[in-house]
Amino acid sequence: MYVAVKGGETAIAHSLDLLADRRRGARDLPELTLDQIDQQLSLAVDRVMTEGSCYDRTLAALAIKQARGDLFEAVFLLRAYRTTLPRFGHSLPIDTSRMVADRRISSTFKDVPGGQVLGPTFDYTHRLLDFSLMTGDERPTAPTAPVDTAQELPRVGDILEREGMLEPPPPADAGAPTQDITRDPLTFPAARAVRLQNLARGDEGFLLALGYSTQRGYGNNHPFVGEVRYGSVPVGFVPEELGFAIEIAEIDVTECDMVNQFAGSHDVPPQFTRGYGLAFGHSERKAMSMALVDRALRADELSEGVTSPAQDEEFVLAHSDSVEASGFVQHLKLPHYVDFQSELVVVRTLREEVEARRRRSTPVSAFGQAAE
Amino acid sequence: MPPSSSHSVAPPQRQRWLSVLAKAPSERLETLWQTLGVAPSYTLLRRPEIGLVMVQGRISGSGAPFAAGEMTVTRAAIRLDSGEVGIGYVGGRHPRQAELIATIDALGQRPEWQDAIEQQIVTPLEQEADARRTMRAAKAAATKVDFFTVAREGGA
Numbered sequence: 001m002y003v004a005v006k007g008g009e010t011a012i013a014h015s016l017d018l019l020a021d022r023r024r025g026a027r028d029l030p031e032l033t034l035d036q037i038d039q040q041l042s043l044a045v046d047r048v049m050t051e052g053s054c055y056d057r058t059l060a061a062l063a064i065k066q067a068r069g070d071l072f073e074a075v076f077l078l079r080a081y082r083t084t085l086p087r088f089g090h091s092l093p094i095d096t097s098r099m100v101a102d103r104r105i106s107s108t109f110k111d112v113p114g115g116q117v118l119g120p121t122f123d124y125t126h127r128l129l130d131f132s133l134m135t136g137d138e139r140p141t142a143p144t145a146p147v148d149t150a151q152e153l154p155r156v157g158d159i160l161e162r163e164g165m166l167e168p169p170p171p172a173d174a175g176a177p178t179q180d181i182t183r184d185p186l187t188f189p190a191a192r193a194v195r196l197q198n199l200a201r202g203d204e205g206f207l208l209a210l211g212y213s214t215q216r217g218y219g220n221n222h223p224f225v226g227e228v229r230y231g232s233v234p235v236g237f238v239p240e241e242l243g244f245a246i247e248i249a250e251i252d253v254t255e256c257d258m259v260n261q262f263a264g265s266h267d268v269p270p271q272f273t274r275g276y277g278l279a280f281g282h283s284e285r286k287a288m289s290m291a292l293v294d295r296a297l298r299a300d301e302l303s304e305g306v307t308s309p310a311q312d313e314e315f316v317l318a319h320s321d322s323v324e325a326s327g328f329v330q331h332l333k334l335p336h337y338v339d340f341q342s343e344l345v346v347v348r349t350l351r352e353e354v355e356a357r358r359r360r361s362t363p364v365s366a367f368g369q370a371a372e
Numbered sequence: 373m374p375p376s377s378s379h380s381v382a383p384p385q386r387q388r389w390l391s392v393l394a395k396a397p398s399e400r401l402e403t404l405w406q407t408l409g410v411a412p413s414y415t416l417l418r419r420p421e422i423g424l425v426m427v428q429g430r431i432s433g434s435g436a437p438f439a440a441g442e443m444t445v446t447r448a449a450i451r452l453d454s455g456e457v458g459i460g461y462v463g464g465r466h467p468r469q470a471e472l473i474a475t476i477d478a479l480g481q482r483p484e485w486q487d488a489i490e491q492q493i494v495t496p497l498e499q500e501a502d503a504r505r506t507m508r509a510a511k512a513a514a515t516k517v518d519f520f521t522v523a524r525e526g527g528a
Contacts, residue, residue: 055427055443056464086423088445093428093437100505102512110519118515144510149502155433169435178428180439192431193438200429200440232508234395237425241449241459244383247391248425248445249463257432278429278440 023068037061046252046281047071051322052078053182053201055251055280076323090178092236092245096255097152101231102282106156108224108259114153119230120282156227157257157274166226166259166272188314195297195317196290200278202320204286210310211292219296219308222261226274230254230282254279258291265303273302381481389480389494393473394462396497404493405472412479417457418449420467446470456481 024031038045038061048060052075060078067073103119106112118124160166170192179194186198199207214221234247256277264270275295277287292310299311309315319325393401422444429440448470449459458478460470476493479485 050441053441054424055441058465059444082424082442085444086421087442088423088425088447090426090439091428091443093430094440096429096433100509102508103515116517117512118517119512120515142511143514144507145513145516147506147509147513149505149509157432158434169430169432172430172436178426178437178439180426182426182439182442193436196429196431196438197440200438231512232505234391235425235427235443235463237445237461239447239459239461241457242383242386242390244387246387246394246461248394248461249443250395251427251443251463253429253440255429255433274432276432280441 023066032065034058034061034065037064043282044069044071044074046279046283047204047286048074048078049280050283050286051075051201051203052082054078054082072322072326076326079323089237089240091248092238094233094235094251094253096229096233096253097155099153099229099231099233099253099255100149101153101229103231104153104227104229106225106227108226109156109159112156112227113159114151121284153229155257157259160226160259160272164271167262167268167274169274169276186317188317189300190313190317192294192298195313196276196278196294198317198320199290199293202290203322203325204283204289206320206322206325207289207293208285210296210316211289213308214292214296214310219299219304219311221275221292221295223275223292223295224259225288226257226259228254228256228284228287230284252281254281254283254287256284256287256291258288258295260295262302268302273298381486386477386480389489390459390461390473390477392494392498392501393460393469393476395501396469398466398469400500401469401472401493401497404496405476408488408492410479410485412452412454412475414450414452414475414478416448416471417451418447418459420446420448420470422446422465422467425463448474450474450478452478452482454482 038057041061041064044064045057045060048063048071049055049057051071052060052063054060056078059081060074063074063077063081064071066077101114101117101119103121104114104117106116110116157166157169161168179191179197181194181197186194190198213219215223230252232250232252235249235251236245237248238245254277258275258277259272260275262268262271262273273295275291275293275298277290277292277294279286279290293316296308296310297313297316298304299306304311306312423446424442425445426442427440428437430437443463444465445461445463446466446469447459447461448467449457450471451457452475456478458474458476458481460473460475460477462469462473476489480489
């Protein structure tokens with residue numbers, strides 16, 4: 001039960017002032033600029049855009065600054081902002097084979113067309129703290145190599161698909177509008193497109209733990225990274241005034257096509273199946289976790305039996321959103337004075353009843369009381 | 373919103389310049405526009421408005437579409453006093469750029485301006501975008517793995 005509680009206005013106002021004061025920190029240090037956050041904390045920006053489900057680097061940087069680096073809070077701020085804007089429509093589906101890729105690796109084929117491009121990755125660092133970053137020295141720019149930007153990057157999945165070894169993805173249902181959980185509430189069972197939208201904005205930590213649980217045997221789906229790619233893709237859009245498509249932006253995305261062993265079922269011969277992950281910016285851990293969970297959630301469709309948390313769509317989809325989860329956990333801090341008073345009354349009454357029953361059934365003796 | 377009054381420009385042409393202008397950095401577009409040195413009078417049909425477009429992905433990159441997440445977009449529409457209607461769409465929150473694109477789009481529908489816009493704004497922006505793309509791809513290309521096989525003894 002919620003009851004209006006009056007009072008505390010001054011305390012709240014001063015709390016906000018103190019928050020702003022702490023956000024600024026020591027005044028003898030220069031204040032962070034949004035460009036610095038965008039450029040030098042770019043992976044934080046990517047995560048906030050992904051889970052905030054709104055691609056805008058400047059706004060995500062602002063949210064991070066305002067939230068003092070609390071990325072959950074920043075996601076919440078971005079989600080709140082997006083509710084103030086009108087929707088112009090849907091983009092054309094992005095074509096990731098047209099990506100200008102900063103990174104593209106496959107762990108299934110060594111000699112994949114287009115090659116293994118490592119790009120900027122932590123994978124080959126030794127995770128030793130680099131003390132040279134403690135000073136503001138000039139950093140050298142990265143080396144370059146000759147390149148053909150017109151070349152498309154074929155998908156590893158398409159190669160396996162042609163051999164019939166890999167299931168093709170579900171085809172587009174012509175004429176059917178793409179379902180959208182920001183417009184229509186989530187219901188179960190959820191279509192795969194709906195599950196993917198939910199996972200795309202879901203909390204990275206939650207999906208990482210669920211993905212990890214499948215690897216440890218809770219719904220094992222024998223995954224291989226078909227490929228991971230990260231880079232820039234154009235966004236096509238058909239303005240209502242024009243009736244033909246134009247490109248309105250180039251955005252950075254990370255994509256993971258996970259390939260999973262599948263023994264076959266009554267209707268399907270043994271083949272490889274797939275899970276898919278897509279995230280804004282460079283968000284590899286997120287895209288991979290999403291792909292693992294997407295595949296796990298297909299257990300029912302592939303007649304595998306739903307036995308583990310990661311395969312249970314109601315469990316996964318209802319708890320993936322950090323804004324909802326954080327809101328419900330943190331609302332416990334709000335005044336519950338009246339709820340608690342009523343519970344106190346209930347517990348006191350129960351105790352009195354128990355006490356009274358005990359007195360009735362046990363003859364009171366000096367020994368008995370002393371023994372308690 | 374009335375459809376564009378001009379039929380003198382083929383859609384592929386408009387499609388090209390609208391795309392190039394939308395993907396250009398705001399300040400750079402502003403500079404090139406100033407260099408063009410024209411100040412047509414126009415009415416705003418749609419004052420610059422910030423909104424959202426739902427970006428769609430495809431399952432496994434090539435299958436059925438799904439809603440991947442939104443992006444901010446700014447749009448505007450103008451009508452030149454001479455009658456041409458121009459529109460501007462740009463990813464991000466860039467009211468000035470959207471209005472500028474709409475103005476250039478309208479002007480581009482007047483044959484006497486097409487060459488100047490093409491040569492002084494669209495082509496340079498396109499070349500600069502290509503250079504940025506090439507630089508980015510060239511840095512990635514330097515991280516491409518060259519596998520080599522160590523020959524085993526006996527040449528097996």
